[in-house]
Amino acid sequence: MRIARLCCVLLLSGLACAAQAKMVHKPVAWTQDGTTFHSVLVYDDAVAAKRPGLVMVPNWYGVNDLALKKAEGIAGKDYVILVTDMYGEKVRPTSDEQAMAAVKPLYGDRALMRKRVNTALDQLKAQAKDAPIDLGKLAAIGFCFGGSAVLDLARSGADIAAVVSFHGGLQTDDPSLAAQIKARVLVMNGADDKGTMPDADKFMDEMRGSKADWQFVVLGNAVHCFTETDQHKQGCAYDERAAQRSYRLMRDWLHGAFSGTP
DSSP states (O other): OHHHHHHHHHHHHHHHHHHSSOEEEEEEEETTTTEEEEEEEEEEEEEEEEEEEEEOOOOOTSSSSSHHHHHHHHHHHHHHEEHHHSSSOOOOSSSHHHHHHHHHHHHHHHHHHHHHHHHHHHHOOOOGTTSSSEEEEEEEEEEEEHHHHHHHHHHHTOOOOOEEEEEEOOOOGGGGGGOOOEEEEEEEEEEEEEETTTGGGHHHHHTTTSSEEEEEEEEEEEOOOTTTTTTTEEEEEHHHHHHHHHHHHHHHHHHHHTOOOO
């Protein structure tokens, strides 16, 4: 009887462990124009069902532990996320000065930025052979510099359901590209973000010139970096209330885009 009970306990323990979430971090590498990029695919392999795939472009620090932790929190059991390297494997900024140097060539050459983020989308699609990605439900999300990158993905005419930008840059090198947008565009910036909000009117004019389904949300009392848990500087600071509100808006926006509902 004791052996039977022990076996039952072990079986139940095994089932409980099997049911626990296990977040996969799968390296994904590719070479473009002589530069090798190292990204990471993040998803919960405790769920077998296919789910939407997201290209995620982090802030200007790129692919690091904080970006992967953020991806885990967003992915849950709902998404497969490619945390995207936009710089190349040899560039991993650890200071604001290094990050500024890393983004400067991409802000200076928006065609290059669009090319790299489109390659990341292609790489996400390629992972569907091994990861539970629903190729009929693809989108992109980005933070700070990453917000600029995913907006450029939309401007390039990428065939995806949605893009979501968190405290991202709003400028473009060519406003006419907005006519190519196919994705639903959700942009969320802090009302007191002195780095991005001066461009808000131009951005909205750009969107008005497109046929896109777009929404620009201004989060009161928030500054730049409001989703970045490690940032607490003046003008660039985490704001839990703004972060949680923006994540809820993101999920509603993606759900509507994937389901074809308002």
